[in-house]
Amino acid sequence: MTDPDNFKETGKASNRRLYFEDAYRREFESRVLEFRSFEGRPALVLEATCFYPEGGGQPGDLGEIDGVKVVGVIEDQGQILHLLEKEVRAEKVKGKIDWARRYDFMQQHSGQHLLSGVFFELLGAETLSFHLGEETASIELDLAQLGEVDTEKVERRSAEIIFENRSIKTYFVEEREINQIPFRKKPAKSGLIRVVEIDRFDYSACGGTHVRQTGEIGLVKIIGQEKIRKNVRVYFVCGYRALKDYQHKEKILARLATGLGTSIIQLPLTVERLQFEARDLRKRCLKLREEMNQYEAEKIMAEARGIIIDRLFEDRTAEEARHLGLKIVHSGRFLVIFGIKGESRNHLLLTRAAEIPLDLRKWMDWLRENFEARGGGSDSLIEMALPKSQNLEEIISELKNKIAPELEGNHS
Ligand SMILES: [Zn+2]
The missing domain is CATH 2.40.30.130 (Elongation Factor Tu (Ef-tu); domain 3)
Incomplete structure (x- = not known):
């Protein structure tokens, strides 16, 4: 030495x-x-x-x-x-x-040596790179994937060595003495080599700053991972960062629990129940909408004074209007023109019963050229979006006047 x-x-x-x-x-x-x-x-x-x-x-x-x-x-x-x-x-x-900042780095950096040592001991995984930032710390491991069980084992083993409060020693060795040190990873450096040893557990060549004893690392907690190339990058927190992370997550959970009127422990069950209820409500909602559409379609058809049915809606989505329109043309010999006023754009729906032999696409160009409409469809249904500046009422009435003469020949 x-x-x-x-x-x-x-x-x-x-x-x-x-x-x-x-x-x-x-x-x-x-x-x-x-x-x-x-x-x-x-x-x-x-x-x-x-x-x-x-x-x-x-x-x-x-x-x-x-x-x-x-x-x-x-x-x-x-x-x-x-x-x-x-x-x-x-x-x-x-x-x-700036001591607070430096001590934080010492905790994370020492924790990294420990974590890398444990990954090597338990999974034979080598640490390929290490990144320490003001907010995050991560290592890239020579590991295809990291499961939940292994993650917990690694955290548990790290905690064990922390609680044993082993000393973390640093000393210098000459290049020729390298073989006397059981390095986790042989240093590539020549000349004097600085060894950082977690007492009888991990030997690394490192020029960084570290805490004196593993107890000062406090806790090593893995908080995330991502796939990178063929390897896994593991994010972790140590010391005060781990405490801060715990406090932050506890606050999130407490807020969620309070919001849902339950306790943190009951949170998973409560959320599951709510998800189930939401699915059930969605189903019932769809069924009710279907029934409502049926009633509305029947009412509209009873009020119809000809083949063309036109309506302007302000309180429904284009999708809801399409459902209603299709219900009508599937139940009777009608041609439907619906205008739907939207938040940012208006919509126009044109659809007809199968027995009316008209190709609705022929009005698409007219709508595009005169009203900046965009959209498309088939011969029996077209849907167009229009800018809010275009007068929907007028367009519907013009359209009606254009279509009516074409239907006369088919009038029953
Ligand atoms: Zn180090």
């Missing part, structure tokens, strides 16, 4: 990374090595820093240096650059990281 201080001698880094020595350190003082600018922003290179630079799936720290906001921390050719909101000119500066 090697001393982390040697890390800078490898030439890989010229700044002392205080977060390697103590991930819990939030404040520090350091000499400024260089004032630079990066993409138009003032940037500082420090002799030592607690700020973790973006990398390895973990976002960079935020915070402040001499009271000025640090808006990003990146690594550029082995140097850690602190990007600042405005320039800081001093030989020595005081830095402070």
Whole structure:
């Protein structure tokens, strides 16, 4: 095992990374090595820093240096650059990281090591990539699918290791010592390698920040998954995020339960019952509509003074009007012209009994050209949509005048 201080001698880094020595350190003082600018922003290179630079799936720290906001921390050719909101000119500066944010990342990141270790132990699944964001954390697994039973097993096993409160140790090894460490995944890196070990359970090469003991992960909960290529991407929450997630979901359930006048426990049964009732009501509704249509159709036919029946509706859908129209032409020798006033557009329905030998499509072009109508149909039924600006009453009356002479020859 090697001393982390040697890390800078490898030439890989010229700044002392205080977060390697103590991930819990939030404040520090350091000499400024260089004032630079990066993409138009003032940037500082420090002799030592607690700020973790973006990398390895973990976002960079935020915070402040001499009271000025640090808006990003990146690594550029082995140097850690602190990007600042405005320039800081001093030989020595005081830095402070946004601790709540960093601790959240430490919980998620440590939880990821644990979760990846458990997936490997129980299912032989390798972690192919890791993403940690401000809101979500996910790993991509070399797994075709993940079922409910396995998910619960993985969560349960993770909890076990959390409750054992195992230590999470970090140390450096030389490249030639790699074979002495039972890595879950052999590091591809050369030179000094930083090992993160969940005591006797998982060994990973990682340069991120982690909590000291598994107990601090609090809980690992899988909250979603999606198929990606041939693999599965698993979303998870740890620590305070898991608590927040639980609180949020509890609130949703409580609101639903209150709204439905039941308890959270009774919610599934209540929803099932409501779904059943809704299906039943829908069926009865259809049956009643059918009966109503029948009555209405009979009434309209009794009132009819010729072959053409025309009506203007304002309180029904085009579909309901079509049902009614078809009922009429199926029961008697009629030609139906229905206008239906809609929310955004009006509709026109034209249909006829089978024994009237008229091709209704011949009025489609006339409607299109004169009234911006759109639609289509067959020789016995056409349906057109019209803009609200067109006068439906007038169109119906004009249509009636056009059709009436054609029916005269067929009058019985
Ligand atoms: Zn890590």
